[in-house]
Amino acid sequence: MQTGIRRIAGLLLAVVVAVLALSGTAQAAAAAAPTAADAPACVLPEITDDDTISILGRICDTRETPQTPVEGVDITVEDESGNVVGEATTTAEGTFEIPLPGTTVDNLGKTFTVKVDEKSMPEGAALRNPDDVTRDVQINLDNDVSVSFPVGEAAGGEGIATQGLQLLVGGIVFSTLLAMAALGLSMIFGTTGLTNFAHGELITFGALVAYAVDQLPGAIRIGGTDVTVVVAVIVSFILSGVFGYLNDKALWKPLRMRGTGVIAMMIVSIGLSIFLRNIFQYVAGGQNHNYSQYAAVQPWEIGPILLTPKDTAVALLGVAVLIAVSLLLQYTRIGKATRAVADNPALASSSGINVERVIAVVWTGGAALAGLSGVLLGLTQGFDYQLGFKILLLVFAAVVLGGLGTIWGAMLGAFIIGIFIEVSTLFIPSELKFVGALVVLIVVLLIRPQGLLGKAQRVG
Amino acid sequence: MDWQNIFSLALQQGLGPSAVVYCLAAIGLNVHFGYTGLLNFGQAGFMAIGGYAMASVVSTWGLPFWLGVVVGLLLAVVLALLLGVPTLRLRADYLAIVTIAAAEIIRQTVGSVSLLEYFGGQDGLTGFSDSFRSLNPFSGSIGIPGVVSWRANDAWVMLVGWILVVICCLIVWLLMRSPWGRVLKSIREDEDAVRSLGKNVYSYKMQSLIIGGVFGALAGFITALKSAAINPSFFATDITFFAYTVLLVGGAARVLGPVAGAIIFWFLLSFLDLFFTQAAATGLIPESIMTSNQASLMRFIFMGLALMLLMIFRPQGIFGDRKELALDAR
Numbered sequence: 066m067q068t069g070i071r072r073i074a075g076l077l078l079a080v081v082v083a084v085l086a087l088s089g090t091a092q093a094a095a096a097a098a099p100t101a102a103d104a105p106a107c108v109l110p111e112i113t114d115d116d117t118i119s120i121l122g123r124i125c126d127t128r129e130t131p132q133t134p135v136e137g138v139d140i141t142v143e144d145e146s147g148n149v150v151g152e153a154t155t156t157a158e159g160t161f162e163i164p165l166p167g168t169t170v171d172n173l174g175k176t177f178t179v180k181v182d183e184k185s186m187p188e189g190a191a192l193r194n195p196d197d198v199t200r201d202v203q204i205n206l207d208n209d210v211s212v213s214f215p216v217g218e219a220a221g222g223e224g225i226a227t228q229g230l231q232l233l234v235g236g237i238v239f240s241t242l243l244a245m246a247a248l249g250l251s252m253i254f255g256t257t258g259l260t261n262f263a264h265g266e267l268i269t270f271g272a273l274v275a276y277a278v279d280q281l282p283g284a285i286r287i288g289g290t291d292v293t294v295v296v297a298v299i300v301s302f303i304l305s306g307v308f309g310y311l312n313d314k315a316l317w318k319p320l321r322m323r324g325t326g327v328i329a330m331m332i333v334s335i336g337l338s339i340f341l342r343n344i345f346q347y348v349a350g351g352q353n354h355n356y357s358q359y360a361a362v363q364p365w366e367i368g369p370i371l372l373t374p375k376d377t378a379v380a381l382l383g384v385a386v387l388i389a390v391s392l393l394l395q396y397t398r399i400g401k402a403t404r405a406v407a408d409n410p411a412l413a414s415s416s417g418i419n420v421e422r423v424i425a426v427v428w429t430g431g432a433a434l435a436g437l438s439g440v441l442l443g444l445t446q447g448f449d450y451q452l453g454f455k456i457l458l459l460v461f462a463a464v465v466l467g468g469l470g471t472i473w474g475a476m477l478g479a480f481i482i483g484i485f486i487e488v489s490t491l492f493i494p495s496e497l498k499f500v501g502a503l504v505v506l507i508v509v510l511l512i513r514p515q516g517l518l519g520k521a522q523r524v525g
Numbered sequence: 526m527d528w529q530n531i532f533s534l535a536l537q538q539g540l541g542p543s544a545v546v547y548c549l550a551a552i553g554l555n556v557h558f559g560y561t562g563l564l565n566f567g568q569a570g571f572m573a574i575g576g577y578a579m580a581s582v583v584s585t586w587g588l589p590f591w592l593g594v595v596v597g598l599l600l601a602v603v604l605a606l607l608l609g610v611p612t613l614r615l616r617a618d619y620l621a622i623v624t625i626a627a628a629e630i631i632r633q634t635v636g637s638v639s640l641l642e643y644f645g646g647q648d649g650l651t652g653f654s655d656s657f658r659s660l661n662p663f664s665g666s667i668g669i670p671g672v673v674s675w676r677a678n679d680a681w682v683m684l685v686g687w688i689l690v691v692i693c694c695l696i697v698w699l700l701m702r703s704p705w706g707r708v709l710k711s712i713r714e715d716e717d718a719v720r721s722l723g724k725n726v727y728s729y730k731m732q733s734l735i736i737g738g739v740f741g742a743l744a745g746f747i748t749a750l751k752s753a754a755i756n757p758s759f760f761a762t763d764i765t766f767f768a769y770t771v772l773l774v775g776g777a778a779r780v781l782g783p784v785a786g787a788i789i790f791w792f793l794l795s796f797l798d799l800f801f802t803q804a805a806a807t808g809l810i811p812e813s814i815m816t817s818n819q820a821s822l823m824r825f826i827f828m829g830l831a832l833m834l835l836m837i838f839r840p841q842g843i844f845g846d847r848k849e850l851a852l853d854a855r
Contacts, residue, residue, distance in 0.1 A: 260618045260621065260622070320837065325837070327617075327618065328564060328617055328618075329836050329837075329840055331564070331618065331621065332769065332773070332832070332836045333832075333833050333836045333837060335766050335769070335832065336770075336829045336830065336831070336832030336833035336834075336835075336836065337829065337833055338829070339763065339766060339825060339828060339829030339832065340826055340828075340829025340830050340832075340833065341829070342829075343822045343825040343826045343829060344826055346822055347819050347822045347823075347826065350818070351818075458625065458626055458629055461622050461625075461626070462626065465619070465622055469618070469619075494637065494638065494639050496633070496637050496638060496639070497633065497634065497637055497639065499629070499633060500629075500630050500633050500634055500637075503626040503627075503629060503630050504630060506622075506623070506626055507611060507623055507626060507627065510611055510612065510615065510619065510623060511610075511611040514614075514615055514619065
């Protein structure tokens with residue numbers, strides 16, 4: 066069984082490295098893409114890495130294919146107190162560049178408002194989103210900031226279908242991350258019976274460790290490429306696993322040995338969640354954090370859909386990890402043992418499986434997966450100390466929907482919930498998207514309490 | 526370090542309006558969890574329903590305050606029915622997840638921009654407590670001079686609140702010594718045994734959920750009245766967890782457990798807050814280790830730790846009976 070554990074760790078690590086390497090090439094491909102496009106296509110100006118910050122942008126007419134630039138539109142930039150700090154008019158390429166006064170350091174953390182003068186727009190043209198006339202831009206990084214103002218209807222004119230497709234893609238990206246977190250929660254429940262309310266903190270832990278590595282002075286380079294964040298992801302994956310192992314060793318195992326009931330353990334996990342969350346806030350503060358790399362990347366335009374290389378890499382990594390875990394659970398000895406314990410701990414124990422070892426592996430693997438999903442969530446949307454707590458209910462929803470304790474159910478449930486959340490914003494306000502998912506959870510429990518893939522047994 | 530100030534302010538909080546709120550919420554949880562064994566993690570939802578019903582009836586629709594109170598209580602009953610139908614037949618952990626989800630649904634819905642005109646979005650509602658405050662017999666500052674004092678409005682909320690607490694405790698005491706209460710306790714101990722005696726367990730659980738939910742709605746009223754405002758952040762998921770801590774400190778399945786728990790919880794919480802804030806401000810703890818922002822987090826770190834240790838080493842709390850909570854003290 067020892068080899069099984071090592072094999073799992075080795076395989077997961079290999080997957081992480083492979084996909085992150087892939088993301089590196091994707092990054093390079095994305096940078097090359099714009100130059101390949103036909104001239105007077107509508108492209109963003111090059112981002113320059115100098116000591117000043119500029120706001121770069123473009124105004125494109127998306128009613129035509131390929132998109133055409135809109136020339137002669139007046140743009141102004143105002144600072145927080147409403148003073149105009151820069152003005153420009155779009156060029157023949159539809160672009161504008163407004164350098165902000167002062168050096169990079171002066172502008173960090175400030176918010177600027179970019180305003181489009183609608184009167185200077187050509188006849189019949191209007192911004193696709195009418196609220197877009199002013200847009201707030203926050204300077205968080207020492208890079209130039211790019212903004213783009215699409216004009217007219219979405220290309221192709223198939224409004225809702227295109228929108229739906231775009232949301233579907235976003236939903237799939239989010240689902241893979243949700244699935245990683247849900248898998249850990251479900252496996253831990255399956256093997257120990259613990260409904261772990263502190264699972265959200267395992268997610269946040271991953272994001273925080275990666276941030277700590279990222280913040281270490283100096284950049285880690287391999288062959289001239291800055292791989293700091295890649296290294297951070299790997300380190301946090303490993304440390305999250307260690308954290309999970311220690312969680313079990315120091316707290317949950319002794320409690321199991323004492324014969325503490327599941328409800329008592331659930332309440333203990335709530336205490337742990339409050340404890341850890343406030344420690345995280347103590348260490349990391351209340352503000353939102355972003356990693357030093359991959360924060361602002363240009364999206365690819367694949368047909369009508371916008372997709373950033375970062376999201377693609379994240380989704381691919383997520384899918385690869387999920388497939389790897391599935392294969393491990395399906396074919397390795399320890400995987401089979403895990404499923405046996407999840408099915409019936411007493412029976413598994415009597416057939417010679419070392420249940421405590423399986424539980425230790427599950428805690429390590431589950432926490433590592435949760436940590437990885439935390440880093441990747443942080444990469445896609447930034448994070449704060451509440452990252453995991455905020456999505457904990459969605460993870461629960463995914464797990465319950467698929468069937469508490471089932472492994473395939475957790476993944477299926479995560480994909481249904483993740484995609485539902487994004488696509489439902491077509492029909493309900495996006496602020497209520499979590500509500501929609503939670504309503505689905507309750508409805509499913511009404512109709513099929515054991516979840517989609519759960520065994521039809523008495524659950525009450 | 527001004528110890529007298531710290532004790533005075535901690536005492537002010539320990540008996541103050543916040544303690545009343547958590548006490549009422551915990552009395553509700555005591556009926557659910559302590560007596561019936563129902564793991565309701567959505568008490569914040571019942572509080573939100575009560576508080577928002579009262580506030581919006583007065584502020585949005587301009588109807589009388591007392592009507593708001595009645596509507597709030599009725600809606601809490603409706604919520605209990607809605608939650609109970611799908612979940613009371615399920616295992617305890619399912620009930621926990623569904624109730625926590627329901628509370629979050631309520632909170633995010635009342636805070637949404639779509640319903641801004643009714644519930645005021647994230648800013649919430651104000652201006653509903655005038656008729657309540659106009660009944661205030663107090664003026665100036667109330668309390669024991671030199672030891673502890675409250676503002677007149679707080680004192681009025683406290684008076685009403687603690688009277689409510691006494692009434693609720695009396696109700697719980699009378700209910701739990703009746704045959705009905707004994708059925709509840711036996712459901713907690715062994716549901717199947719009760720069922721085999723011909724009792725309708727589902728119906729008893731539903732009644733318990735409704736009664737505890739109504740106590741939760743009372744806590745929601747006091748939440749809204751104590752600050753004369755209401756917004757979604759008053760009903761975050763953590764509120765339910767704090768109420769559980771209050772219940773477990775005092776001792777579940779004890780009529781006066783929540784009362785003792787609320788007073789101790791709030792006294793200690795504000796004591797820790799004041800202690801660390803002053804320690805950070807006076808340089809007793811160096812700035813490099815703890816800033817004033819971090820000092821305000823210490824109380825929650827201790828609280829989380831306390832909840833864990835309490836559940837592990839003394840699940841019956843201070844006044845509870847270990848045998849009574851047999852479901853967890855195995």
